[in-house]
Amino acid sequence: MKPCLITVGEPAGIGPDCTLRAFSQTPQALQNCIIVSPLSWLEDRARAIDLPVQLKAFSSLNEAKSYKPGQDELRLWNPIPETDVGSVTAGTPSASTAHAVIGCIEAATRACLANEAAALVTGPIEKAILKSQGFQFPGHTEFLAHLSRKNHDDKITDFVMMLASDTLRVALLTTHMAISEVPEALSIEATLDCVRIVNHDLKHRFGIKQPRLGLCGLNPHAGEQGHFGREEIDILAPAARIAAAEGINITDPLPADTLFSANSRKNFDAIICCYHDQALIPIKALSFGDAVNVTLGLPFVRTSVDHGTALDRVGRQDVSSSSLLAAIAMAKRMCDKP
Incomplete structure (x- = not known):
């Protein structure tokens, strides 16, 4: 071995x-x-x-x-x-x-x-x-x-940073960058790449036959139908639709403030987040000291x-x-x- x-x-x-x-x-x-x-x-x-x-x-x-x-x-x-x-x-x-x-x-x-x-x-x-x-x-x-x-x-063109514990798995669309740079870094193709890698590695590295993926919106209330930003409408939702058409079980972009609640997070094998702290705050609040950083892809x-x-x-x-x-x-x- x-x-x-x-x-x-x-x-x-x-x-x-x-x-x-x-x-x-x-x-x-x-x-x-x-x-x-x-x-x-x-x-x-x-x-x-x-x-x-x-x-x-x-x-x-x-x-x-x-x-x-x-x-x-x-x-x-x-x-x-x-x-x-x-x-x-x-x-x-x-x-x-x-x-x-x-x-x-x-x-x-x-x-x-x-x-x-x-x-x-x-x-x-x-x-x-x-x-x-x-x-x-x-x-x-x-x-x-x-x-x-x-x-x-x-x-090897794409990779995904994921943190995982017994309670929660979170994957990041962007990693170490200023929050002001995040909206510009998001794209339909990059979101799709992340979703595909997470789906693939949950199957082949974690043995989950049918991964259930949640997708966080970038803006408050997932943009409130464009009132708080259009990233959900122009980038995240189109990527989710393409991924779903490929057979990947993923949600539309959802409000991050409720997606991590106890009742909600149990419905997902991983939650895909738009930026560093959107992912790391909830998992460290729930599992600090027991969580693991995993590089997928x-x-x-x-x-x-x-x-x-x-x-x-x-x-x-x-x-x-x-x-x-x-x-x-x-x-x-x-x-x-x-």
């Missing part, structure tokens, strides 16, 4: 804490997992939080895969040259580690694309630090799609935690690994689907 790869993200944040605590508290959950990280990032943090974890580090993925760890051993693959690892101060991000953070994500992604690993689970990154060092992407999602395109002759399984780097919480005893454990469990379930 191919391993699941885990990147810790920003080494000054809680990514290393979550990884170490997850293994310490629930070692069986990380069976057949390999952490993609320089050894010092986890070794130093384990010492700082007084958490004795046996770390077994390898310079190649094949070596890490071949090693049979004991019950108290956590395997690491470090693809980063020692000169590029950088210096880590807990709670204070440094530009010196930016290239190593990016390098770990890229190496793990390429391993998944080469079918050398089953899935990728990512820890939170500090985007501002990475951008200061030339990282040109809004976040993980866009970077992974870019790498997938480069490795598949540009066949990629040629491999990718999940992530639903929280940020939490620089002010590094080293605290109450740092929770629940979202990381949920992301690992969901990645494994998705890999099990035919």
Whole structure:
């Protein structure tokens, strides 16, 4: 069985804490997992939080895969040259580690694309630090799609960011952008692409035979028949009609203020939202700490935690690994689907 790869993200944040605590508290959950990280990032943090974890580090993925760890051993693959690892101060991000953070994500992604690993689970990154060092992407999602395109002759043209919990799944038509830019970014074709990807991956990654999709309107009251905006009339409703004609079970654009109510959301396997906070506010209100970020449309399984780097919480005893454990469990379930 191919391993699941885990990147810790920003080494000054809680990514290393979550990884170490997850293994310490629930070692069986990380069976057949390999952490993609320089050894010092986890070794130093384990010492700082007084958490004795046996770390077994390898310079190649094949070596890490071949090693049979004991019950108290956590395997690491470090693809980063020692000169590029950088210096880590807990709670204070440094530009010196930016290239190593990016390098770990890229190496793990390429391993998944080469079918050398089953899935990728990512820890939170500090985007501002990475951008200061030339990282040109809004976040993980866009970077992974870019790498997938480069490795598949540009066949990967579309992707969808979805957050999922036992209570709710939300998918985004737009991801990381200013709210003022959202209306211009919406289109019939982009909406259709998103709907098709969500419908496809709910079937093939989640095993839902007939996905039921809800579609959020952009404007208050879903535009109130054009009184509060025409995006519902000109973009969202036409896309929903085309999708329905293709056999996809999707609603017309509905008011977002009622679509997430307990009685309403139980009717859907996923709700498609127009912008970041329209999706993330309800799912984090309902499931923060238990939700998982999933990238749909990629040629491999990718999940992530639903929280940020939490620089002010590094080293605290109450740092929770629940979202990381949920992301690992969901990645494994998705890999099990035919």
